[in-house]
Amino acid sequence: MANYRTKLRNLGCPELSINSLKHKPTDRCQPAYNVKKPRKAEVNFCPSYPTGETQDSLEGERLALLSEVKKRHNEKVVKEKMAKTFAYRRQEVVRDKPMMAEFKIRWPGLFTVAEVEAEFVRITTAPLVSKFLAQLDQHTAQLIKVFEKKGGSAGMKIRKMLAPITQDETVEKRRECTLRALCVYLNEDPNILFKEYLDTDAVERELQHIILGIYSINVEGGDATTSPADVGIVIEGVEVLHDLRDIASTSALMMGFIYALNLSYPKELKAFFEVLQKVFLQLDASRLSSKVQMLKNKLYE
Secondary structure, eight states: OTTHHHHHHHTTOHHHHTTOGGGSOGGGOSTTSSOOOOOSOOSSSSOOOOTTOOHHHHHHHHHHHHHHTTSTTOHHHHHHHHHHTHHHHHHHHHHHOOOHHHHHHHOGGGSSHHHHHHHHHHHHSSOSHHHHHHHHHHHHHHHHHHHHTOOHHHHHHHHHHHTHHHHOOOHHHHHHHHHHHHHHHTTOOGGGTEEEESSHHHHHHHGGGOSEEEEEEOOTTOOTTSOOSEEEEEETTEEEEOSOSOHHHHHHHHHHHHHHTTOOOOGGGHHHHHHIIIIISOSSTTOOOHHHHHHHHHHTO
């Protein structure tokens, strides 16, 4: 087994050859240069093409998929073609790092709730929204107890963010307030990720300036118990999903896009996304930063 990985790389296994220094520029052949590797417990990070398929045949499937997504009530065919072209799409994401606007044009079938969840399962073999919400609900009561012990200005902000729970006792509001308070508890700014607007025009004006964010359009004149008129996800100034249900499920879908597009976590929210990944989705849960490890210890006291 000593040279097993070398033999796989020589056979052309993309998961290994993509990290080979022989494939890097001759003047930059050091391990730190642009090394692409699984970082968030991806099981299928850069899979090989299916047996009997080539780049040309899968490109033909992609072109056929462009017309299939325009048809009504065609979810089954789209799902089959998306599954078939997964390796081709994944290698494009990992190798070429396409811009969001270009990638959405090439793969419009990915930009639905069902396909984001399916892509996450293909990459990690784990469910997305259901597991995320189940773990969030399981830890919410203890999280609120931990938040209430926080002092100083951060504690005041957290209590203000949790206040709507007393007016709106729905599980959706409870989840949303918990996620916002979690950001503050980790000494990070929730306003970097969660954007709130009162009308659609404001979203369209601000859209191009958002690198990674979740927006909600609130009803003008509404209170804490009023559900937002729209919730969506923006990546690199492109609206990738809209008309979503609530902030918590949208946060789960945001994680799905981060995995599907091989994105890095924003530095300003690194601890928050680490909690989403390692505590709520339980991916690579054995290796935690000190800040997240301390929070996890408090959840199991």
